[in-house]
Amino acid sequence: MxxxxxxxxxxxxxxxxxxxxxxxxxxxxxxxxxxxxxxxxxxxxxxxxxxxxxxxxxxxxxxxxxxxxxxxxxxxxxxKKASLSLDIIGRIFNGSSIPIDNLPMFIPEKLAPVTGFPMNPSARARPEEFIETGFSSIDGLNTLVKGQKLPIFSCAGLPSKELAAGILKNAALKGEKDKFVVVFVAIGLTYHEYSFYRSILEEMRMKFVAFVNIADEPVMERLLAPRFGLTVAEYLAFEKGMDLLVVMTDMTNYCDALREISTAREELPGRRGYPGYMYSDLASIYERAGRINDQKYGSSGSVTILPVVTMPEDDITHPIPDLTGYITEGQIVLSRELHQKGIFPPVDVLPSLSRLMQRGIGEGHTREDHRKIANLLYKYYAKGRDLRRLEAIVGREGMTEDDRGMLNFADAFEREFVNQGMIRRSINETLDAGINLLKRFSLELK
Amino acid sequence: MAGKIKCISGPTVSVEMSGLKLYDRVYVGHAMLTGEVVRLEKDMAVVQIYEDTRGLGIGEPVKGVGMPLTVRLGPGLLSEMFDGLQRPLKRLKEDMGPFITGGKEIYAIDYMKNWRFHPLRKRGEDIKTGEILGYIEEGAFKHFIHSNRSGRIKWITDGDCSLNEAIGEVEDGSMLFGCHEWPVRMPRQYKRKLSPSEPLITGQRCIDFLFPIARGGTVIMPGGFGTGKTILEQSIAKFADVDIVVYVGCGERGNEMAELIDDFSNLTDPWTGRGLMERTILVVNTSNMPVAAREASIYTAVTMAEYYRDMGYHVLLLADSLSRWAEASREISSSLEEMPGEEGYPTYLASRLAGFFERAGVVETLSGKVGSLSMVLSVSPPGGDFTEPVTQACLRTAGAFLMLDTSLAHRRHFPAINWFQSYSLYAKEIIPNFKERVSSQWEELMHRCREILQREEALREVAEIVGIEGLQDADRLLMKASEMIRLEFLCQNAYTGDAFSPPEKTVSKIADIFKFYDNAEEKLKQGVHLDEVLKQ
Structure with missing residues (x-):
């Protein structure tokens, strides 16, 4: 020593x-x-x-x-430790945790290692509290709950930042005002993207903490920024009882930084040059989402993580979205096709999934008919999508009346249920929209 | 034995020390981190550390234990939850709070707890190693205690005992104990292996009916993310017709484990009506817990599973997922700077996996009982590509292959088992058993079901070109029957009462579908219009 x-x-x-x-x-x-x-x-x-x-x-x-x-x-x-205090709320730091908002550094209440410690699996509470995002395609069919990690899989050029911003706005509106805090982690963003997010945070007068690494800043800090952000999130959630929503964008830049550093260390490259330990490394970030089951050991707060991943070449089997999908509890997949049809948010509900949805919906969480409506919408939309392939071959005229009805349903589902522009819908409005759609096509609500 | 740290690189540490054996357990540094010797040179050893090495410094002391990595075996393992090194997680939480902050040794077995011991042997009798001394009541189970010595019994307890004291003595003065340690990487002994012949009923129609698995068999379930591997593993863990379930969460999600504990605590075993947790042991090393302990976790689990098998129980080991174990071996191998094989995995991947799979089987135990250890293991191939090394290595040894299909999952067809690609090598041995126990028609129905699914596939290709209207009525009826098989029979919602389907229900359900089909076909022949027929 x-x-x-x-x-x-x-x-x-x-x-x-x-x-x-x-x-x-x-x-x-x-x-x-x-x-x-x-x-x-x-x-x-x-x-x-x-x-x-x-x-x-x-x-x-x-x-x-x-x-x-x-x-x-x-x-x-x-x-390496992060400085923690309630005074951190409202501040903006760079990827090395140095303030960049022209204010002096706060006096820390405590220091904690940035890599954190793994949560004891027996201390975890089962996530089941519904978070309203205001988007029907998410609330209705891929429900987000507190303590979940749910990434947005986007493609270059798709409006992922508008979607993330929309979720932030609505979650902030619905959350308990003084308990809800956003941690915003910008990883290798362009200044243009960053200023968009920043204006949202300020316009909403949200409580937030930001760690910002811009595209021309050191690559090493891209690996640090999310860890600082999560250390702050864990502190506010498990010691101060707050509900944290951590938005990390863009995890593709994080993984590329990891690859860059790994190559410099002359480590053995894995798939597409990414290091073999990328799964464990990503897990050390994503797994910090959660809640604690026993207040004897920590506060009742929660850490929910919403990472944004831009799929290189729109390929969901690329190592970055692939490994992310294996760790996170589902994914929200954006579709170029829907975007081109002018649908916002362009969420393709078929490959999208929320693994923690089952316990977060129904009576006491959302509404007792939620599960039934979600299953029916999903079933008929999947059927309609299936039939589109047939339509491409035999034409709409060659199909049965039932099948044509299903095709029309799928179109209406995209245009009316998924598509909502920037207008927020409450969960009741979402479910009612679903019921109306089913009724209009006389699809049974059994 | 003591030494000093010379080099540190990630989870591997070189120490200056002699007298160690390969795979010995050592304690490293002031923090007493657990490690395992993986390479020996003259006066130098390379140690694999099972915990986070942050804060470890050069020159810190290293202590040898003189034993390999072991697990403690005795009463009290059931309904517990351990990490990859068999540390009890609930007691760890009481000790250090909700986060696992460092190396701390807490024994898996509570040595102070009192148990009631019932002797089955008497004073003056001769006993051999491996024979049964008596049993302890562990919940509803008779936890048999095997003798660790041979000789004539000098005395034996009858009544309350704790595990830190002897329960008997043989005449040469050696003590007999109610618990012991066993090295995790060494398979436990048995008299001989038998071939699997009894079915392991899972309550999943698709598996029991089309791809039946055997007690003592090995099953792999590869599938991309979102194909429902975990849900299927958990459903099997809930409903399988076995005595004991060991579930390994190997490098997977923490929230999933919280869900599993929550579910299991509120459910009962459909075969016995007892609480599900009473028959379950959980081994959990989530993806953010140390990688080396993840590598050890499946060995820790299989050793405990073998221990209960040796009492003559039917044990099922489920691991989710084997790919995370393989990735852990890869990380360790690369930190040891070993020559990599395919996709960076060590070249011994296949032989290690085969060695692990071989620990499954039906055996005659040393005490003459028959027990079985079955394995159901999920695999997470990157990008859902089954040509990758882990899936391929598993395919060479596993007895059944349940391929989870992404396109089925996108259609919300769960369990998403692809009925064309999957297979079970146990079917031949097991089907006679189903015919005898459940229905004499079992095999016939199964072949018919397969044939309809097969014909539907061929017809679907035609329909894609000519449209469904262009098909003949008989063919359209077949497509309808096949759709019923898929949606009503093969699909099984894990969140409803249908999650568990006993074989009787399975067979009557498929028979009903065929009855409908036969009736409809008959009517069609009589000239009734197809739409009329389908309406009924």
């Missing part, structure tokens, strides 16, 4: 974001280091690997301008 900070000037190599330092006395895994460049810039880094007295360091921030002779490395004997 060392008590003091140690300073070394024994850097032996610099490779991208990685430094090799020699002759280090008793370093620790994950220890935070400060690197001082010759032009007196200071940046943080973390111990990645130790071989005897040689230490491999990963630098957060820009390594340009570092040299071997004059740069020095300070070992701090502590691990």
């Amino acid at each position: 060392r008590l003091l900070e140690h300073i070394y000037r024994t850097i032996s190599s610099i490779r991208g974001p990685l430094l090799l330092v020699e002759n280090v006395f008793s370093a620790r895994m994950g220890e935070v280091v400060r690197i001082l460049s010759p032009d007196n810039r200071e940046m943080d880094g973390e111990v990645l690997k130790i071989e005897g007295d040689t230490v491999l360091i990963q630098v957060y921030g820009e390594t340009r301008g570092l040299d071997i002779e004059n740069s020095s490395v300070v070992f701090t004997d502590s691990i």
Whole structure:
């Protein structure tokens, strides 16, 4: 055990974001280091690997301008921690947790390691409290509940940010005013996208905390920003009893950063060059959603995660959406085809899914007829979609009257139920819209 | 044995130490993290750590235990929930709160608890290792205690005992205990293996009827995400006709486990009417818990399963999912800088998997009873592509293959088992049993069901070109019958009373559909219009 900070000037190599330092006395895994460049810039880094007295360091921030002779490395004997306090609400930070809103740093009530600790599975409460997003395709057919992690699978050019913003607005309206907090994590966003989200947060006068990494900022910080965000979320939820909605966008940039760093470390690449541990790494983020079952051990708050994933080449089997889908409790899939038809939100309900829906709907949660309506809408829409393929071959005229009715239903379902523009619908309005649609096509409500 | 940490790289640590054996368990650092020796060199050992290595420093002490990674076996395992290293999660929560913050050793077995021991052997009798000494009542189960020694019994307890004291002694002075430790990577012994012949009824129509599985068999269920692997695993865990269920959540979601516990605590075993948790052991290493412990979790689970098998029980091990185990091996292998095989998986993947699958089976135990260990394992192929190495390696050893189909899942056809691609190698051995127990027509009905599904597929292709109107009436009727089979028979909603279908119900349901079909066909022949026929 060392008590003091140690300073070394024994850097032996610099490779991208990685430094090799020699002759280090008793370093620790994950220890935070400060690197001082010759032009007196200071940046943080973390111990990645130790071989005897040689230490491999990963630098957060820009390594340009570092040299071997004059740069020095300070070992701090502590691990990466996030500063926490109720004063964090309303603040904006960069990916290294430094305020960028021109206000001074707050005084922390406590510090907690950013990677967090895994929640004991026996301490988890079953998520079953309905969150109203205001969108029929989600509330009605793919219901979101508190403590769930539900990603939005989007394609380049689709309005995922408008959808995420819409969900934020409505959840904030419906949530208990002083208990509802948004953590917004921007990962490699363009300034244009970021300012859109920021204007929403400010316009809504929402309680929020933001960690922002813009596209031209250090890649390493893309890995840190979501972890800072989630550490804050866990603190507010499980110590202060608040309901947290964590929006992380765009996880595709996160995964690309992970691949970039992994390659720099000369690790063995897996599918499409992404590291073999990407599943575990993504899980260490997504699995931080949840609730605690026993108030003896923590507060009654919740962490709900809404990541946005842009599917490269619109391909749902690409490693990023694929691994995300294996970890998260469902997915909201956006469709280019619906978008081109002018439908907003362009949610394709067939591949979309909410795994935690079953317990979050029905009497006491939404409405007692919710499950029945959802099943019928789904069933008939799936049938209509199936028939569209047939229609392409034999033409509408060659089909039975029943089948034509089903095709019309599928069209109406998309135009009227899924499509709603920016007009919010309450859960009652959503379910009534569903009933009306079924009635109009005289589909039985058995 | 003691040594010092020399190098740390992710979850692997090199230590300066001698006297260790391969796969010995060691405690590493001031935090006493559990590790396992995976490589030995002169005066150096490479240790795989089962916990988070953050904060670990060079020069910290390492202590050898002189034993490999073991689990503790004895009464009190049922209805408990353990992590991959067999730490009891409920007691861990009471100890350190809702988050698992570090290495802390809590034994799986509560040594202070009092149990009632009923001896079945008497003083002065000769006993051999592996023979039954007596039993402890563990819930509704007779928890048989096997002798760990051979010799003449000097004394034996009759009455209350705790597990930290001996329950007897043999004449050479060795003590007999009610619990013991067993290395997880070593299969437990048995007298001989028997071939599977009895069915394992799952209550899932599609499985029991089309792809029946055997007690002692191995089943894999690969499927992309959203195909309902977990729901199907859980349904089987709820309704399977076995004595004991060991469920492994290997690298999967935490919320799922909360759901499972919630469900299981409120449900009863349909075969005995007792609480479902009473027959269940959970081993849970969620995706965010340490990777190396995830690798160990399936071994921890299978060893406990074998322990109950040795008492003559029928045990079912379910793991969700084996792919996460394989990925954990891959991460470990790459941190050891081993030469990678296909897609980065270690080249020993197939042989390790085969070794694991072989721990299933029907056996005659050392005490002469017959017990079985069956496995139902899900696989999560990346991108839903079944040509990947884990699915392929499993296919070589598994006795049944239930392919979960994404397109069925999108149509909300659950369980999404593809009836053309799936197979069960046990069908031949088991069908006679169903014919005898349930219905003499079982096999006939099954062939007919298959044939209709097959013909529908062919007709569907024609219909895509000429339209359904262009088909002959007889063919349209067949399509209707097939649709009934799919929607009413093969589909089974896991959230309603239909979630469990005993074999009698299964067979009567399919027979009803055929009855309708035969009647309708008859009417058609008599010249009744098809629309009339279908209306009834």
